[in-house]
Amino acid sequence: MLFIQQMINGLQIGSIYAVIALGYTMVYGIIKLINFAHGEVMMMGAYFAFLAATAGMPIWAVFLISMVGSAVMGMVIERVAYKPLREAPRISALITAIGMSLFLQNLALVVFKADPKVMPRIIPSNPIMIGSLQISNITIITFIISVVFMILLTLFISKTKPGKAMRAVSEDKEAATLMGINANSTITLTFAIGSALASLGGILYALAYTQVAPTMGVLPGLKAFVAAVLGGIGIIPGAMIGGFILGFVETLAKAYISGRWADAIVFGILILVLSVKPTGILGKNVREKV
Amino acid sequence: MKKKFLKVAVATMLIASMFTFAACGGSDNGDGGNGDAETIKIGAFGPLSGEVAAYGTAMTDSAKLAVEEINAAGGIDGKQIELFVYDTKADKAEAVNIYNRLRDQDEVVAIIGGTISGETLAVKELAIADNMPMLTPTATSADVTIGAPSIFRACFLDPYQGSAAAAFSVETLGAETVAVLYNSDDAYSEGIAEAYKAAVEAEGLEVVYYDAYTSEVRDFNTYLTQIQSAAPDIIFLPDYYNRIGLIATQMKDLGMEQIAVGVDGWDSVEIDYAEQVEGFFFVNHFAKDDPDPIVQNFIAAFQDAFDREPNALGALGYDAAYILAEAIKNAGSTDAQAIIDALADIEYTGVTGPIRFDDEGDAANKNIAIIKIVDGKHVLEEKISAK
Numbered sequence: 001m002l003f004i005q006q007m008i009n010g011l012q013i014g015s016i017y018a019v020i021a022l023g024y025t026m027v028y029g030i031i032k033l034i035n036f037a038h039g040e041v042m043m044m045g046a047y048f049a050f051l052a053a054t055a056g057m058p059i060w061a062v063f064l065i066s067m068v069g070s071a072v073m074g075m076v077i078e079r080v081a082y083k084p085l086r087e088a089p090r091i092s093a094l095i096t097a098i099g100m101s102l103f104l105q106n107l108a109l110v111v112f113k114a115d116p117k118v119m120p121r122i123i124p125s126n127p128i129m130i131g132s133l134q135i136s137n138i139t140i141i142t143f144i145i146s147v148v149f150m151i152l153l154t155l156f157i158s159k160t161k162p163g164k165a166m167r168a169v170s171e172d173k174e175a176a177t178l179m180g181i182n183a184n185s186t187i188t189l190t191f192a193i194g195s196a197l198a199s200l201g202g203i204l205y206a207l208a209y210t211q212v213a214p215t216m217g218v219l220p221g222l223k224a225f226v227a228a229v230l231g232g233i234g235i236i237p238g239a240m241i242g243g244f245i246l247g248f249v250e251t252l253a254k255a256y257i258s259g260r261w262a263d264a265i266v267f268g269i270l271i272l273v274l275s276v277k278p279t280g281i282l283g284k285n286v287r288e289k290v
Numbered sequence: 291m292k293k294k295f296l297k298v299a300v301a302t303m304l305i306a307s308m309f310t311f312a313a314c315g316g317s318d319n320g321d322g323g324n325g326d327a328e329t330i331k332i333g334a335f336g337p338l339s340g341e342v343a344a345y346g347t348a349m350t351d352s353a354k355l356a357v358e359e360i361n362a363a364g365g366i367d368g369k370q371i372e373l374f375v376y377d378t379k380a381d382k383a384e385a386v387n388i389y390n391r392l393r394d395q396d397e398v399v400a401i402i403g404g405t406i407s408g409e410t411l412a413v414k415e416l417a418i419a420d421n422m423p424m425l426t427p428t429a430t431s432a433d434v435t436i437g438a439p440s441i442f443r444a445c446f447l448d449p450y451q452g453s454a455a456a457a458f459s460v461e462t463l464g465a466e467t468v469a470v471l472y473n474s475d476d477a478y479s480e481g482i483a484e485a486y487k488a489a490v491e492a493e494g495l496e497v498v499y500y501d502a503y504t505s506e507v508r509d510f511n512t513y514l515t516q517i518q519s520a521a522p523d524i525i526f527l528p529d530y531y532n533r534i535g536l537i538a539t540q541m542k543d544l545g546m547e548q549i550a551v552g553v554d555g556w557d558s559v560e561i562d563y564a565e566q567v568e569g570f571f572f573v574n575h576f577a578k579d580d581p582d583p584i585v586q587n588f589i590a591a592f593q594d595a596f597d598r599e600p601n602a603l604g605a606l607g608y609d610a611a612y613i614l615a616e617a618i619k620n621a622g623s624t625d626a627q628a629i630i631d632a633l634a635d636i637e638y639t640g641v642t643g644p645i646r647f648d649d650e651g652d653a654a655n656k657n658i659a660i661i662k663i664v665d666g667k668h669v670l671e672e673k674i675s676a677k
Contacts, residue, residue, distance in 0.1 A: 002515065002516070002519045005515050005519075006512060006515055006516075009509075009511040009512050009515055010512075012509075012511065013509050013511075113339055114339045114340040114341070114343070114379060115339060115340060115341065115343045116341060116532055118535070118562045118563075125539075125542060125543045127543060127544060127545035134518075134544060134545050136511070136540075136543035136544055136545075138543055139511075205508070208509070209508040209509060209536060209540075210535070210536060210539050211508070211532070211535075211536060213341075216508070218506075219506045250512075251512045254503075254512040254513060255512050255513075255515070255516050258501060258502070259474070259501050259502050259503040259504065259507070259512075259513060260474045260502050260503075260504060262504075262507075263504060263506070
């Protein structure tokens, strides 16, 4: 029973990691860039939600404002920091991403100050009993919201025209352009969706753990990156699987080994995956061209 | 291609470092003013922003208040006190920079600080080497004064408050089983957890759960679920108020009904989390509802000056400023060794009770108050007086 309760805890944090990892993996899939500023977009999303919630907006507006705000921010980041470097060596784009991450963190520090803000409880806390299991309603809501958005994203990518364009660009940008796909606007759209998902993760994180702070994106951002690598970076279902696995591993490590080891184990997984199967769980080994 | 990459890399690093430094350089020199030779210069530092900003602001604001009162009453032998206040952001490296600045640029004769143990320990070796008279109002870690002849402390120590919390858990709350959850990244939290565990075990209690988290943890559900299944009578949480707010919120979300017991780091938790910590207890340096006139006068003066309620760190900062002023007066000079000798001999009764220093420089036999949070207010539950 205790084990099941812990798995539910893992499901909550895992679904947040999965949502953030989706954005990571989409951006990587389309321009092969590890967007280290992704965790900071998540943090900014949480602040947008905080501002909307303290202004007394209804819950749907809080989600909408935060996600739209972050989508716009994601597009601006892409335009300003990544687009000019698209033809440059990949390491340059990586360095820019780290710079962007530091910039956003310090921007939040200047604008919102370093003290953590308390997120208003837009969803009242109300533990629910299922048999002898006692589950927080926030856990259930977090899980449902994240799963709904994952399904929406999967449908969008497989069924719609812009979704197909995304897949085409990620497969081969030049060929897609020759086929009449506007690669630039497709990349912009990817950033917008990825950033909106990051902010969704940020809102869920702030709702569950009640605080918003400029450094809050660092660790979830890194863990979402690990989740994306674990599932196979660039692969959408991989990010989800990786996110959930990471949530479970972290929770079980905290519960049955020791809290002090949880993060070490999570990052140990990254090292293990990179050395055993660098392409991740769902990744295919690419054949060398002769 | 290579050249372009280098350019980009260098530019990125420059921009990144610019922001880092910009973020660090924001110390404001509160009461700086023009340094004329007729003033006695004293430094003070603490976290004025960041996770535990309420501590540094309370401590330094109260020190400012005390200095204003002393100056208004004629200063020290006719000389006004000039107080230099800096923000450490609870950062150890920043604390060292500030210490150097206070010594070299501001040329202070003594320092009130630091506010939290980490930053105080960071400057400890420097203060010893310089023989700088330093009086920390609020750093509770035992290490702060060990082997440091120039460092004094106005508050009680971690082992002392850990065993006081343990005695309270056993005697007043009648607990038979306890869970302890602490922060392994923080010497303060870990030290008290150890002292508490040893003290309750000596009383024959069972510690049914004992584990730690790290500073980055925001999700405490896993720990709390384990604690819930261990079903202890009480939960002991030695940490600072922001994290206690998080833990208490998640306890309520999980429907946990245990009472939590805490330490002086809990002070201010009721500002943002009154509902979640209702009915919980913590050990503190003074109680706001203590009828003693010295306590009520301080609270009234603080409220007058800053339009908010003071906390225990404020009370200690206020006491520390008075003690230091009296020591400088007794020393009759601003010579470092004379101030240190005068501090060692001081007898002073302040907001937090009677204070004198033992051989190690620690306040001996401090008053200790057990606070219960009722309707978001501090209520004195029990007072253990100095002998």
